Amino acid sequence: MLEMTYAQAINAALREEMQRDGKVYILGEDVGVFGGCFGVTAGLIDQFGPQRVLDTPISETAIIGSAVGAAAAGLRPVPEIMFMDFMAVCLDEFFNQAAKMRYMFGGKARVPVTLRTVCGAGVGAAAQHSQSLEAWFTHMPGVKVVMPSTPADAKGLLVASIRDDNPVIFIEHKVLYVLSGPVPEGEYSIPLGKADIKRPGGDVTIVATSMMVHNALAAAQTLAGEGVEAEVVDPRTLSPLDKDTILESVAKTGRLVVVHEAVKNSGFGGEIAAMVAEEGFDYLDAPIKRVGAPFTPVPFSPHLEAAYIPDENKIITAVKEIM
Amino acid sequence: MALTKEEMLVMYRKMLLIREFEETVANMFSQGQIPGFVHLYVGEEAVAVGVCSNLGEQDYIASTHRGHGHGIARGASVDKMMAEIFGKVDGYCKGKGGSMHIADVELGFLGANGIVGAGLPLAAGAAFANKYLNNNGVAVCFFGDGASNRATFHEALNLASIWKLPVIFVCENNMYGISMCQERHQNITDVADRSTAYGIPGLTVDGNDLMAVYEAAAEAVKRARAGEGPTLIECKTYRHRGHFEGDACVYRSEDELNRWKMKCPIKRFGDRLLEMGLAGRDELDKIKEQVKEQIESALEFARRSPLPDVSELTKDVYCD
Ligand SMILES: Cc1ncc(C[n+]2csc(CCOP(=O)(O)OP(=O)(O)O)c2C)c(N)n1
Ligand SMILES: [Mg+2]
16 A cells, blocks of 8 residues: 555546546646646646646636537546636536537437546635535536545546546545545556445444545544444445445444535435435434535635534534434 | 826825735735635735726726735725634624625625636626616726636626626736736737727736826726726736745746836835925835834734624525
């Protein structure tokens, strides 16, 4: 095992895939010499040159639209949108073009775009630079949605995303970039649509995504001290969703808490809860609980922001309510 | 209409106020006292002050992520701005917005903005409202050279041109969008050239020359109030600091920075006032001292203000 940060793991996946396949290229704002706003693409321009690492103007519609066109014409673009919040200015290119092209064309097109972007609060970046908008994309047939929580997952899932022939949105979390962890040596990929049990336990299932996996693990640790063994399931890919792993876990524990950083209203947690209610109702010994952010934009003041983000205590409270 | 000595000294004071405000924010940021991202306006003061000095009560401005200067030039309270940047309850947005979202709608300040290029259609809309209400008001949008590559720039200019909206689009061409120099992000040197495509007047001025900016804006505002439609004004300028605080600026040279520092708009205007005999050195020094005191007290205000109560988290999402 190697030890690297989440940002380094993503960088390594990009480097390896660009080495392996000459059709893979990167485009985005400040991804070249600047190395990306969070340093994720650092050094890639030195190795692959400006033909394959393209600094773009501030033109998100052209970044995504051109990537979709290039993908349909045989390339494998990996565009970066600096903050997920900016997806709002180029949604058509992803939603009405990339997502639907294959279906509309009767299965005759492939759009292998891997759109990398970054979500998440926690750095005082306020309402237009902190959102978790994954539910917009899980509502889009034709798009795969990936949200890695560890360096090892980030690397393996990005490799799989780039090799996938479908449009993928790969959602990184800005607070996780500095997280360090073990990463397998050599080439590997993690299949899309496969959840991971981050901590086994028999008393309650906590399904958590992205940054919230870490808060759920912290909560599980505290709960273990009180005699409650929580199983923490990280779906890793939200669309397609690994229902089986979640249902098997709930079959074992009989209890489910779903946690995400996005606002709770119409969040992806509702989808997981509904899926379990539909397909695993008989396993449940208690009502399902959802933990998410309140229905507000992300506040600036660190003090309010801390109250906004679902933390360990809110997860523990939700678990205790159904124990 | 020639400016009076008093008006010129007010403009000088405003530029200094922006400079002092920004340097204080930089200082506080480096001490870890300010969270989040801050983008400072040091070096570009003549643009905001030159343009906003032409505005009256009915007028609106829309700003950018680099918005502190626009707010101060429009007459916003430095106390409330500083408190906002510190995330305190007495800030303009009760601490909910921070540096990138400072706004005072009653003052005609439609806010800083975290989305590059978002202000252009907003300003067109404010101009539309003024025209609709027939109140003789105009709207100004500040935006960067980088923003001129966004779809919103093109759509807003086109819309404003066909509807003859009383709006002034002010491009602050500081030659970079983060790390991208203008030469790499667009195939033209003068953003004002783009006005041709929309059949509106476009002009390029020295953005570090307060009087040049003032006069160009005066003409554009006059045109807008007369119902003759929008103008695009490009102000060539430079940011002395990084894109955001903490930016190592690997994409530009120390040399280039120093050359621009020599063209400091505040020093330049101060020298002009001295040359024209409109002020003595002691008078300018006194203004500087007063500005320093004003910013010190803004800092005090911000420090003393409490953090917002947690109950604020879920308030203000909707109107009651
Ligand atoms: C739609 C959108 N894309 C990208 C960004 C990230 N970003 C923030 S400021 C900036 C550069 C803006 O350059 P310019 O318009 O020239 O303004 P300047 O910073 O030079 O004042 C970028 C790319 C953003 N905030 N919004
Ligand atoms: Mg610029």
